[in-house]
Amino acid sequence: MPTTRLVPRRAAAQVSAALADTRVVLISGARQVGKSTLVRLVAQDRLAERRDLDRAQDRAAALADPVGFVDTTELMAIDEIQRAPELLLAIKASVDEDPRPGRYLLTGSSRLFGMVAAPDALPGRMETVELWPFSQGELDGTPDGFVDAVFASGPDVAHESTVTRADYAARIVRGGLPEATGRDDPQRRARFFDGYVQALIDRDVRQLSDIHRKAELRTLVRLLAARSATTIAANSLERELGLSRPTVARYLRALEEIFLVKRVPGWSRNLGTRATAAPKLVFVDSGIAANELAIEARSLLRPGAPFGPLLESFVLSEIARQLTWSSQPVELSHYRDHSKFEVDAVLENRSGRVVGVEVKAASTVGPDDFRGLRRLAERLGDDFVTGVVLYTGTSTLPFGDKLRAIPISALWQVQ
DSSP states (O other): OOSOOHHHHHHHHHHHHHHHHOSEEEEEEOTTSSHHHHHHHHHTTTOSEEEETTSHHHHHHHHHOHHHHTOOSSOEEEEOGGGOTTHHHHHHHHHHHSOOSOOEEEEESSOGGGSTTOOOOOTTTEEEEEEOSOOHHHHHTOOOOHHHHHHHHGGGOOOOOOOOHHHHHHHHHHOSOHHHHTOOSHHHHHHHHHHHHHHIIIIIHHHHSOOOOHHHHHHHHHHHHHTTTEEOOGGGTHHHHTOOHHHHHHHHHHHHHTTSEEEEOBOOSSHHHHTTSOOEEEESSHHHHHHHTTOOHHHHTSTTSSHHHHHHHHHHHHHHHHTTTOSSOEEEEEEEOTTOOEEEEEEEETTSOEEEEEEOOSSOOOGGGGHHHHHHHHHHGGGEEEEEEEESSSSOEEOSTTEEEEETTHHHHOO
8 A cells, every 4th residue: 555645745735835825724634634744744844843732731731821832933833723722812813913924834633613612713814725535546646637627628538447346345445544545454444443433433523512422423423324425414313313403413513523424515506595405425434434334345246235325425525535636616516406306416616617427336327327417407508517427337438418427437547
């Protein structure tokens, strides 16, 4: 397994650029995705001080004297800033007094301003760089260029693949967390995933919300894994968990804040309805979802196994990763109308141009697989760039004007 990553190199460029013209830079992402490694890569030679709020002594000092803790005239790195959100006001005061760029480099394993205790202290003063688990291109050393390519070339994007269904299943259960990708033994990898999720619940969730019923939260994670890539509403989980709807909603928010799951909103051209459409839930790391279902690569291919939902979740999370570095600013959502026409992923750029993506676990596709994409194309007219069915076959195939079937591996192999 490779020890170097493409995204840290991309993210390193993002962080370096941000430090050059922004007072505070936050590297945000799940635990153990390489945030501390990225800090060393970008700023080790420039740092005056580095402090880690996972260490009890550093955290105690930060809480006792926030102003003194951040008192520096040079670049300071502070890891796991969500452990002491009280520091944000002290950082604000410091950068307002001395507005030079490159004052503070923060890392965080929770979405900072989703925290109950985090003051809204740094608008206009901070830039965030989001870091995800390994993408498939990072693991393979390939371009990860699908999003930019499909907006630039539309239906002219073509790709031939040698990746098999068994290969896709292996990629799903492996996931992208660096520690997991280095474990070839499925049992050792499962132990890592089990400990990782439990640690997030025991440690990080408590930073975000007043949650005491950890057993129900653990059950919720398993329920969500079984519903990967489906629309999720709090009221659909009340009965199975024995919790109130507001409590379930709060638990879902907490899991998203710690980067365990991601909710993909429903798409609409009416901005007022976008936020009210039911979101679709995917796991940030497909390996965690597969482990929650106790599924290995071979069993994932058996009849009745949840290969389709986990594959869709895997594809959506790969696309979401690309959006953190693609040159094309794009929003990710999904489409479902009252007539039950659906599109798994809707990619819309700031000009209102749209690419639709369907995900199919089959190695062959037919005209019916483009049903939702055709409806989306009819609705959008000239704003519809192309509709793509990503499938487990090997060839790019035309299915009408602007409609193509393309192997899933195009996500990370297309330049």
